[in-house]
Amino acid sequence: MISRSKMRPRRLLAGVFGFALLAAACGSSDASPPATDAPAATTAEAPADTTAEAPADTTAEAPADTTAEAPAETTAEAPSGEATGEPFRVGVQNLEGDPNGSFPEFSTAMQAATDYVNTELGGLNGRPIEIVLCKSIVSPDDSQRCANELSADGVDLAISTINFFGNHYAIYQGSNIPVLAVTPITIADFTSPGVYAIGAGGGCLGVHTGLIEFATNEIEGLEGIDVQKVAVPWADTPPGVVCYNDLEAKPLDVINGSEPGAAARAGSKPGLTHIGVPVAPALPDATPQATEVLDFAADVIVFSGQGADCWNLVDAMGRLGWTPEQTPLVLSGSCTDFTAMKAAGDLAKGIYLTGTENGILAPLDGLEGQQLDNATTYQTKGLEYGMSEDDLFKGFAGQGFSAIMSIWELSQTIDGDVTGQALADAYAATDGSASSFGNSPLNCNSAPAPYVSVCGSSISVGQWDGEKIVTVVDRLNGLDLVAGTALRPGPK
Secondary structure, three states: OOOOOOOOOOOOOOOOOOOOOOOOOOOOOOOOOOOOOOOOOOOOOOOOOOOOOOOOOOOOOOOOOOOOOOOOOOOOOOOOEOOOOOOEEEEEEEEOOOOOOOOHHHHHHHHHHHHHHHHHEOOEOOEOEEEEEEEEOOOHHHHHHHHHHHHHOOOOEEEEOOOOOOOOHHHHHHOOOOEEEOOOOOHHHHHOOOEEEOOOOOHHHHHHHHHHHHHHHHHHHHHOOOOOEEEEEEEOOHHHHHHHHHHHHHHHHHHHOOOOOOOOOOOOOOOOEEEEEEEOOOOOOOHHHHHHHHHOOOOEEEEOOOHHHHHHHHHHHHHOOOOOOOOOEEEOHHHOOHHHHHHHHHHOOOOEEEEOOOOOOOOOOOOOHHHHHHHHHHHHHHHHOOOOHHHHOOHHHHHHHHHHHHHHHHHOOOOOOOOHHHHHHHHHOOEOOOOEOOEOOOEOOOOOOOOOOEOOOEEEEEEEOOOOEEEEEEEEEOHHHHOOOOOOOOOO
């Protein structure tokens, strides 16, 4: 942990805030994703609740590294060399070419991982993966168009990257096509049957509840403070308002007892108060928002924004006299941008950031075990199979690469032909006991209703020391903070 000794004068942030990022208030699949471009606010509405049941438990294990060896408990041997069987077709629905939201690094990274798996790992038990890409814009109609096209094309499995609407899932369900949500941000991502939200430590559900758990509990021992006041700036976008209301404000109200809930910590801090401050994406000056946050005189500040939006707010708070030693700041992994953090100098030192257990974007120095294996594979094979250096260190690229590697890992637990249904069954059977490439261990059967699509909800929390992120808490889970609660998709 960073010492709370007096810090040197703040360095001004320079040249790192001139771009907008996705403002969907959720974390990255890695502890260190740089920034990406942000879509503007849309009119997407959160879908209604569902009562789907979570799938049953299993003991399947994922492999310990990224070599062509099968995990210990699989019944199928992982082939090596180039895959030559019938293609396993993966439909990818991705935002590209829209100034309101364009993330081509997803598809670039997925193709690189596909080429690696097909060339060196034997495909999916001999079946080469084939990517069928449908590019869409930020539009509910276009969301459905891609789903209809990929369904009509008969893909074996679909991948949904970032989608603000959730209206595409019913189309896939009607065609019996399982879907992986690799960057889950909306209520539909968490509550739709036949969807496996595998990315980003549970996406908003895991990240936001984990942020609240850390900020109201774990941080007290680390900082020697008693948290009674929490300031929560939040991304003022359609997904952002949902994530804030349902996954930050509500858990805080569960903790102070004003919201009924089944969590063990329900009502544990009856004096806890909190304030939410909306932060629009790409603000030229976040001083008014920073002023409101600091005037609340919180014990801890929590923000789950995206890249430049995070550091614009940090810069504004710094100009008003704030430092991390004065009031701890906890950011989601989507805020992580090494360039911005180094430019911030002492103003960033001591800030906490969330990540996942097996993040793949961190510098290799200091990593060990599977995280080192995964990061090495990603950072070498990504470049070898067509990714640029620029794309490589974008958080969403890491999520795309990890999604394909996740499919390969799960295929090693399948005895016989790998089909879409067989993979769906394998995801449904995960129980958190096996490691997962670039992510926290998958557990697709433990989330409470209605959040039945969630396959991971544990995060790690690290602290920036000026050069790297040092883990202070690993495998933190705040999911129980929403257990037994009603959905709160909008303002209370």
